[in-house]
Amino acid sequence: MQNNNLNQEFKKGFIAQNPVLVQLLGLCPALAVTTTALNALTMGLAVIFVLTLSSVIVSVLRKLIPYQVRIAAFTIIIATFVTIADLFLKANLPELSKSLGPYVPLIVVNCIILGRCEAFASKNSFVRTFFDSLGMGLGFTFALLVLGSLREILSTGAIFSINLFGSGFEPMLVMILPAGAFLGLGVMVAVMNLIVRKK
Amino acid sequence: MKLLFIFLSAAVVNNFVLSYFLGICPFLGVSRKISSALGMGAAVTFVMSLTVVSTWTIYHKVLIPFELQYLQYVVFILVIASLVQIVEMFVKKSYPALYRALGIYLPLITTNCAILGLALFMVLKEYSFIESVVFAVGAGGGFTLALLIMSGIREDLDLADVPGPLKGAGIALIIAGLLALSFMGFSGLISI
């Protein structure tokens, strides 16, 4: 029973409550860094790191933090982990860090994280919180990776910079532009709507 | 001339919403009515100007001299959150009419990524104080413009027959895509 429950917490983030495609949270990074699959994956991993660690800490401290200052406390915790992720990327993966630009620090205001801290972590044990945020984080990464791959394939004919179609490929430049991000995500949200509704 | 370039670049050429994807949540959420779009736009522009003034001062006069740049994200977000609180209390007491118009949007602004994004871009682009303020006004103006256009389209869209799965967010995102395409026409508008 207990295991089943945790499984549920974990799985809901993928389809039924996918943060990007169903809840429409965290759209700013979803649109901005999905020009290539690699950028999308890196962003996803950074969000999983920040989301899991900050919500577990919030859950552990939930009885200590007075209700009135909880948002301020959550924000400090989140911003701390975001800074750690940012410094790590700058030190070890400078090229990737540069192409993600200010969107790594912008994880601070990503509504998914504050939302999970407020709605779940501040009310549940840290074990359940861990699975919940891991599921949400993976759901977020999954959505970004699909959009990133779609845009990279259509705009350059490659995925993770590995060429797929050879030289005859006519690139669809619009997909790498901001407009392509909006169009791609719009179509993905619509497809998700179809899937969720059929269920 | 550089100031004009910064202003136009932030307002239309590299519009915060349509090419940097900042402030997408209110863009999709509050853009159903023209009047609320105007209110949100004004509130955001106002807070943006205050944000750069305070974050610029703190960054260049406190964080850099003490080599505490690594604290910038924590400090920025706390400054923005307290700023929004103070503005809300001040406007409520001194300008009740303005508060009734902007009030409901103010609390939403803390988590608006356009505000933190603005502070981050200001650091990244190494703008001077005056440049930062111009940048903020341009960005706020661009945000308002995008919100206004979007809300105008969506008011008409209520009467249109949109295919089921696209209803709501789907069609809004596709419209945003088309808007982003048309805003590309502003590229090359000014050069120095």
Added chain:
Amino acid sequence: MKVLAKMVLVLGLIAALSGFFLAYVNQKTYIRIKENQEKEIARAVFKLIPEGKDYKTSVIQGYRVYFVNDESKHFRGACILTSGSGYQGEIKILVGLSYNFKSIKGIEILENVETPGLGGEISRKSFSSQFERKSVSIPIKCVKGEKKNSNDIQAITGATISSDSVTRIVNRTLKKLVPLIKEYAKQ
């Protein structure tokens, strides 16, 4: 009163812990981040002046100028870091000059936000290599189609404004800075 005290205490504690933790991580990563930033410029500088071994950085009129020496400490050329507006935003360029400041060694586009696939092509070798060996004294001209004069470069098809912008930034920088650098090098 008790609640207020607890609020302040908890928030202060969290903030202090956060500051302590970040100071530690920052200390661990600081040197590598600095190195990475240096490496980026160094890579571009030595790409433009391959015979160079090390360089000295000076700031002239607000521009960063890198004076490059080879292994036996002979002066081999200088690079100027400059920027200007392109089609969609700022373009950052490193311009390499020969040891006598008479010709361009080459240019390197460090950053641009031009349209990918069109204006973004300015960072390709096929475009930027056209600046190599151009004379400093005659302004470079960006032309569509066939090149006619020795100081012409060919604009990228479909990205005339971006190509023009690069040319304009390079010309402006050279005109303003080369006399100053010559003066500076004499000292």
